[in-house]
Amino acid sequence: MIPRPLIFGVVFMLLVVLGIGIYMLRMRSRVIAMPLTAVDSRPVAPPAVGATEEVTLYVADDAAGMLRPQSVRIPLPSGRQQRAEELLRALVNLYLGKPTSHALPPGAEVRSVYLLEPGTAVIDTNGAFADGHRSGILVEELTVASLIESLASNLGGINRVKILVEGKQRDTLAGHADLSDFYDVSAVAHMTEQMQAGQ
Amino acid sequence: MHWISALLALAFLLSASAPSIDDKRITIYSTAANYSLSVVGREGHDYVGLLEILEPLGSVSARVDGGRWKLRYESVEGEFIPGKAQARIRGKELDLSGNFLLESGRGLVPLAALTTLLPRFLGGPVTFHDTARRMFIGSIATQFTSELSKTTPPKLVFNFSSPVNPTISTEPGKLHMVFSREPLLTSGTQTINFSDKTIPSATYQENNGAAEIAVAGTLPLMASFSNNGRTITITAAGAIPTQQPVVQTAQAPTAPQATQPQASPAPVAGAAPPTAPPVAATPVPVHRLLAVVDASHGGDERGAALTDQLPEKDVTLAIARKLRQELENRGITVVMLRDSDATMGLDQRAALANVATPAIYICVHASSQGNGVRLYTAALPSRIENHTPFLPWDAAQAASLAGSQAVASSVAVALRQKQVPARTLEAPLRPLNNIAAPAFAVELAPPGKDTLELASPAYEQLVAGAVANGVAQLRDLLDVKR
Numbered sequence: 301m302i303p304r305p306l307i308f309g310v311v312f313m314l315l316v317v318l319g320i321g322i323y324m325l326r327m328r329s330r331v332i333a334m335p336l337t338a339v340d341s342r343p344v345a346p347p348a349v350g351a352t353e354e355v356t357l358y359v360a361d362d363a364a365g366m367l368r369p370q371s372v373r374i375p376l377p378s379g380r381q382q383r384a385e386e387l388l389r390a391l392v393n394l395y396l397g398k399p400t401s402h403a404l405p406p407g408a409e410v411r412s413v414y415l416l417e418p419g420t421a422v423i424d425t426n427g428a429f430a431d432g433h434r435s436g437i438l439v440e441e442l443t444v445a446s447l448i449e450s451l452a453s454n455l456g457g458i459n460r461v462k463i464l465v466e467g468k469q470r471d472t473l474a475g476h477a478d479l480s481d482f483y484d485v486s487a488v489a490h491m492t493e494q495m496q497a498g499q
Numbered sequence: 500m501h502w503i504s505a506l507l508a509l510a511f512l513l514s515a516s517a518p519s520i521d522d523k524r525i526t527i528y529s530t531a532a533n534y535s536l537s538v539v540g541r542e543g544h545d546y547v548g549l550l551e552i553l554e555p556l557g558s559v560s561a562r563v564d565g566g567r568w569k570l571r572y573e574s575v576e577g578e579f580i581p582g583k584a585q586a587r588i589r590g591k592e593l594d595l596s597g598n599f600l601l602e603s604g605r606g607l608v609p610l611a612a613l614t615t616l617l618p619r620f621l622g623g624p625v626t627f628h629d630t631a632r633r634m635f636i637g638s639i640a641t642q643f644t645s646e647l648s649k650t651t652p653p654k655l656v657f658n659f660s661s662p663v664n665p666t667i668s669t670e671p672g673k674l675h676m677v678f679s680r681e682p683l684l685t686s687g688t689q690t691i692n693f694s695d696k697t698i699p700s701a702t703y704q705e706n707n708g709a710a711e712i713a714v715a716g717t718l719p720l721m722a723s724f725s726n727n728g729r730t731i732t733i734t735a736a737g738a739i740p741t742q743q744p745v746v747q748t749a750q751a752p753t754a755p756q757a758t759q760p761q762a763s764p765a766p767v768a769g770a771a772p773p774t775a776p777p778v779a780a781t782p783v784p785v786h787r788l789l790a791v792v793d794a795s796h797g798g799d800e801r802g803a804a805l806t807d808q809l810p811e812k813d814v815t816l817a818i819a820r821k822l823r824q825e826l827e828n829r830g831i832t833v834v835m836l837r838d839s840d841a842t843m844g845l846d847q848r849a850a851l852a853n854v855a856t857p858a859i860y861i862c863v864h865a866s867s868q869g870n871g872v873r874l875y876t877a878a879l880p881s882r883i884e885n886h887t888p889f890l891p892w893d894a895a896q897a898a899s900l901a902g903s904q905a906v907a908s909s910v911a912v913a914l915r916q917k918q919v920p921a922r923t924l925e926a927p928l929r930p931l932n933n934i935a936a937p938a939f940a941v942e943l944a945p946p947g948k949d950t951l952e953l954a955s956p957a958y959e960q961l962v963a964g965a966v967a968n969g970v971a972q973l974r975d976l977l978d979v980k981r
Binding site for chain 1: 804
């Protein structure tokens with residue numbers, strides 16, 4: 301003979317398990333029915349707090365086919381490498397905003413900047429930066445020159461720059477601008493001067 | 500030894516891509532362009548690519564749809580079925596007198612079908628000299644007259660209705676003038692007798708897509724150009740040593756700015772006198788400037804999507820073909836690195852160009868951004884250290900950069916003279932850095948806001964003509980730099 305309190309206890313426990321199971325199933329179906337929030341793959345903005353500094357960014361202008369120096373105040377960390385990264389992210393953000401003088405594809409991002417001795421910088425961009433970049437000699441040249449000029453003019457001592465995509469070397473940015481080799485900063489400066497001259 | 504093997508392989512590739520003497524060719528003359536195409540033998544007939552024939556004449560596209568090859572020229576639709584001798588143009592059936600062939604997406608039609616096929620697409624008459632494979636679209640012809648002055652020595656003067664630039668060669672007793680690009684026609688006698696001991700006769704004939712005038716001579720002969728390429732004078736050249744063939748450029752510049760003296764004699768190898776020992780009847784090559792024209796992108800590598808339907812690779816090929824024509828009209832021999840929808844790597848392009856040792860390398864690009872034409876030379880570091888006897892691959896252009904910039908500037912001036920906006924820039928653009936010769940890139944942007952204007956034959960022709968003018972202006976400089 302099973303004692304009556306034990307029977308009540310087991311039944312109560314079974315009811316609790318059943319109730320929890322129904323509740324979990326309803327929660328699960330509600331989560332599935334919930335719309336997915338779009339993933340914003342844009343780069344995070346530079347830190348909004350902290351001391352701001354004035355820097356000169358060389359902003360590409362498609363209409364004029366040249367770079368325009370533009371002074372902006374952005375918060376910059378103290379570390380040289382972090383400064384380089386924030387500088388280029390601020391530049392890329394200009395191109396991702398609307399209106400812009402030189403559109404980059406949505407999701408384009410500078411992942412990291414590595415500063416190596418002596419005088420070498422490596423800019424690592426993400427896949428969206430190159431995969432969605434517009435194709436053309438001038439439009440690609442403007443992007444490359446803008447990154448290098450902005451970096452070299454604000455961080456002294458950089459003589460050559462390499463641009464990677466997702467940590468790997470590519471032949472070209474989008475079919476034209478050469479990414480297979482290091483860029484000589486003085487050659488890029490000369491290239492930029494020629495653009496500004498509007499010849 | 501690896502590099503020797505590589506060089507030999509490259510030389511083989513280049514020679515395979517260049518037309519050989521035995522190549523069968525068809526030449527098409529029209530008001531839009533004069534051009535020559537390879538003819539291939541299939542099923543016992545001569546065939547030619549239909550798309551290649553129509554491309555220089557207007558806007559054309561082709562696609563394979565449900566086993567049928569559909570071609571659109573301007574607003575005319577054509578439909579072809581591989582292996583069938585019937586086609587449908589403008590909704591009407593047409594007999595091709597041979598099966599239509601589709602090879603790697605390339606539609607081939609029998610030569611014999613062109614006289615019925617092309618008028619349907621072009622909406623006008625065509626005249627086809629089938630034995631010589633010369634096709635005339637519309638009323639286009641260069642006529643000529645000849646007159647012998649019985650002076651001492653006698654002079655045979657040919658007057659042409661438009662400027663000509665034949666390839667001149669000699670064999671014992673004859674001087675040959677071969678007109679590959681000119682729609683030369685004669686309605687008169689094929690052989691003209693002059694009743695002269697020194698220059699007894701001249702013969703006109705057509706063969707393999709070219710016209711030829713052969714002048715018989717009992718003394719060594721030389722040719723000189725005047726009247727802006729419209730007059731060629733043949734005279735006896737007694738002073739020319741017959742045992743040492745003189746190889747010179749026989750230029751008949753059509754560009755008004757050409758620096759070549761137009762009226763100066765351009766002596767060619769004199770015909771051997773009757774007493775001279777017999778020599779091989781091989782034509783003496785006439786020295787001409789060599790340009791390598793590189794239609795960028797191609798095959799799987801489509802370049803920029805100028806519009807949804809217009810990839811950059813198609814526009815660059817169309818412009819490159821027109822540029823070849825314009826350069827050859829100015830006496831500059833052209834090697835095209837890509838004359839079909841082929842995939843080529845940047846290193847491969849540079850290697851082929853360097854093996855050809857050209858006087859100038861021209862790379863053609865197109866862009867929907869901006870207006871006019873942008874001309875690029877290589878962006879190189881100001882100091883390049885090289886302590887080896889070899890040129891560094893990544894900076895092979897360094898020694899030629901000044902020449903490249905001079906030619907790009909000359910081309911910019913020529914473009915502006917044609918009211919086409921032009922800029923000269925430096926760019927990190929391969930394979931410019933790897934070319935061991937003067938080199939520049941042309942990036943063509945639309946003249947106005949409509950990107951489709953990039954595919955306009957008239958605009959492409961205008962730019963190609965101006966680029967060729969700019970290059971021809973510096974012919975002397977380029978020749979020296981070789």
